[in-house]
Amino acid sequence: MEHTLRSRVRAGDPDAFGELFDRYARAVYNLSFRLTGSWPDAEEAVSLTFLEAWRLRGRVEVADGSLRPWLLGIAVNVTRNLNRTGRRHQAALRRIPPPRPVPDFADELAGQLDDAAQMRRVLAALERLRPGERDVLALCVWSGLDYGAAAKALGVPTGTVRSRLSRARRKLRDLIADGAGLEREPPGGCGQVEGGREKAAQPIQEEIR
Amino acid sequence: VKASEPRPGREADSLAGIAPVPAERDLPAGRRHILKEHLMTEFRADQPAAQLPRARVSRRLTLTAAIGGVAAAAVVTASLTGLGGAASPNGRQPQGGAHLTAAQLLGKAADAAAHAPAPHVRDNQFSYVSSEDAFGTDDGPAPAHPHKRQVWLSVSDLCVPGLLIENGQRTPLDDATANVEVERHGKLVPSHVPCPQRGGLNDPTYRSLQSLPTDPRALLHLIYTEERGAGQSPGQEAFTTIGDLLRESIPPPAISAALYKAAAMIPGVTIVPDAVDAIGRHGVAVSFTFRGVQEEWIFNKNTFQWIGERDFVHGKLVGKDALLQRAIVDHAGELPASG
Numbered sequence: 001m002e003h004t005l006r007s008r009v010r011a012g013d014p015d016a017f018g019e020l021f022d023r024y025a026r027a028v029y030n031l032s033f034r035l036t037g038s039w040p041d042a043e044e045a046v047s048l049t050f051l052e053a054w055r056l057r058g059r060v061e062v063a064d065g066s067l068r069p070w071l072l073g074i075a076v077n078v079t080r081n082l083n084r085t086g087r088r089h090q091a092a093l094r095r096i097p098p099p100r101p102v103p104d105f106a107d108e109l110a111g112q113l114d115d116a117a118q119m120r121r122v123l124a125a126l127e128r129l130r131p132g133e134r135d136v137l138a139l140c141v142w143s144g145l146d147y148g149a150a151a152k153a154l155g156v157p158t159g160t161v162r163s164r165l166s167r168a169r170r171k172l173r174d175l176i177a178d179g180a181g182l183e184r185e186p187p188g189g190c191g192q193v194e195g196g197r198e199k200a201a202q203p204i205q206e207e208i209r
Numbered sequence: 210v211k212a213s214e215p216r217p218g219r220e221a222d223s224l225a226g227i228a229p230v231p232a233e234r235d236l237p238a239g240r241r242h243i244l245k246e247h248l249m250t251e252f253r254a255d256q257p258a259a260q261l262p263r264a265r266v267s268r269r270l271t272l273t274a275a276i277g278g279v280a281a282a283a284v285v286t287a288s289l290t291g292l293g294g295a296a297s298p299n300g301r302q303p304q305g306g307a308h309l310t311a312a313q314l315l316g317k318a319a320d321a322a323a324h325a326p327a328p329h330v331r332d333n334q335f336s337y338v339s340s341e342d343a344f345g346t347d348d349g350p351a352p353a354h355p356h357k358r359q360v361w362l363s364v365s366d367l368c369v370p371g372l373l374i375e376n377g378q379r380t381p382l383d384d385a386t387a388n389v390e391v392e393r394h395g396k397l398v399p400s401h402v403p404c405p406q407r408g409g410l411n412d413p414t415y416r417s418l419q420s421l422p423t424d425p426r427a428l429l430h431l432i433y434t435e436e437r438g439a440g441q442s443p444g445q446e447a448f449t450t451i452g453d454l455l456r457e458s459i460p461p462p463a464i465s466a467a468l469y470k471a472a473a474m475i476p477g478v479t480i481v482p483d484a485v486d487a488i489g490r491h492g493v494a495v496s497f498t499f500r501g502v503q504e505e506w507i508f509n510k511n512t513f514q515w516i517g518e519r520d521f522v523h524g525k526l527v528g529k530d531a532l533l534q535r536a537i538v539d540h541a542g543e544l545p546a547s548g
Binding site: 114 | 229230231233234235236237240241243244245247248249250251252253255437
């Protein structure tokens with residue numbers, strides 16, 4: 001029962017946060033990766049997002065509905081601000097062993113590097129967007145939140161989410177019309193789509209003028 | 210690869226086609242478990258009934274291995290020309306400050322700050338802060354000998370990297386979006402887009418501090434409102450937030466003064482007649498304690514300028530620092546012309 005989980009989160013029940021972690025750590029991890037293009041940063045963001053969620057638990061509203069938008073909103077802020085948030089939670093972070101430098105398996109490493117290279121190209125293309133537009137893109141398109149949930153997550157009006165997305169779309173279309181866009185794969189990377197990792201290994205050509 | 214047409218009315222889908230992202234991955238094998246267990250330990254330790262609570266810890270620029278980025282211990286305040294013996298504003302020689310209440314001390318600190326010179330600052334400049342500091346790890350005792358730290362941060366919300374030099378190691382301080390480079394004339398150059406996430410109460414810049422109210426009551430109300438629900442108690446959160454605003458930036462004089470006066474209105478702030486900073490300078494301090502975690506701001510007994518800090522956990526000294534110099538400079542890595 002999500003509303004029960006909500007009240008337990010508000011009350012500072014550590015086990016409720018354990019449940020939150022089980023449900024949403026993966027979503028936070030991938031959202032942060034898509035904002036940074038770095039898997040190690042994304043892992044850092046997972047720790048910081050849950051530490052921030054703990055600190056901010058008193059702000060959880062007594063209402064129904066999934067806590068996923070709330071967590072993803074924190075994840076966006078934490079990711080945008082990794083170094084600064086890291087300072088606040090430095091003591092806690094020190095207690096967590098740093099990530100191993102390389103994954104256990106060579107193919108996992110290769111896949112991660114491919115992902116990172118692809119993501120950096122996407123982010124370079126998205127350079128034309130304002131950060132607020134990129135955040136909306138990440139939440140609505142990549143993480144699959146609806147307008148209302150994204151608006152709550154970012155603390156902006158729903159209309160702002162709508163107009164930011166619309167601006168983002170226009171800018172990216174212009175980019176492609178300029179011949180400077182991404183050569184790309186078919187749609188499908190909507191954050192909800194599992195698998196298809198092989199495709200990610202294909203290089204994406206892009207050039208920004 | 211041929212692009213498919215965006216589906217009408219499906220903004221999300223069309224954007225997914227324009228900006229294809231790699232498929233989702235799980236956290237690396239083993240890491241998920243490690244992260245969860247450590248987080249659960251943090252949460253359990255932070256519960257009211259726990260014997261060793263963890264208060265929200267002030268932001269400090271401390272290099273953490275896990276981040277590969279930064280963190281920070283620097284302190285900030287005082288005059289732009291360093292901390293050497295400025296006269297008290299009214300010319301009187303105060304009597305050591307030991308007899309003052311916390312509110313009186315903060316009032317004098319506010320007066321001293323208000324009379325500091327106001328810098329002329331351009332958006333492309335950097336704040337520079339040097340300090341000596343000694344913080345233990347994992348709430349262990351503070352090391353006996355401090356080390357020097359130098360930090361440069363953009364004064365504005367421009368996404369330009371700052372710099373940290375500590376123990377001879379240079380670390381660029383990139384915000385998340387500062388890593389983005391754009392190609393111009395065939396070369397990759399750092400983007401100079403605004404970083405709208407910079408400049409909040411928890412990430413102050415000179416520009417954002419300039420925009421805060423100078424009326425202490427309005428300022429404290431703003432801090433209580435913005436931080437509502439955060440931290441462990443409103444007073445603790447407000448004191449820590451004000452410390453963060455004073456420590457890691459160079460507030461305009463009127464804002465420094467307002468921050469000190471606002472701190473004076475937080476219930477539970479007490480006086481510490483004699484406190485020693487990281488390089489042995491004695492001063493008078495204000496202190497806030499919550500669940501065994503005590504933060505002290507130390508001031509020069511004559512000038513009432515901020516000289517350093519100490520942190521205690523259940524009476525054990527876990528960290529201390531000493532402010533050496535702060536200034537506005539043109540480039541990250543540039544030292545001020547003179548002390």
